[in-house]
Amino acid sequence: MDMTGAQWRKSTKSGNNGGSCVEIADNLADIVLVRDTKDREGGTLAFSPASWAGFVGFAKVIGPVG
Template sequence: MDLTGAQWRKSTKSGSNGGDCVEVADNLAGVVLVRDTKDRDGGTLAFEPAAWAGFVTLAKEIGPRG
């Protein structure tokens, strides 16, 4: 998969301390990409947009844990 056009943005829920950060690229057709901000070359997860939307909805319903 060609990721050169991916426009990454840091999650609004990521802290400013540099830890536990996630970046999302949702500008490519038919795919949402997710990677770890601390290890940008460590791999990328790819989701169908509907699956990603379902995850985000559920995460908002559940809220933060811990």
């Protein structure tokens, strides 16, 4: 997977206290990338834009967990 040009941004729901943080790159054509800010080399999840939109919509409906 070519991640050249990915522009990563921290999730707006990630806190500033060093807790669980997620970065998202949604500027590439036909793919949305997600990774852990604490382990950027540990792996990247890839979603189609439609799948990502579905996940985000569902997450907004169920709200915070835990």
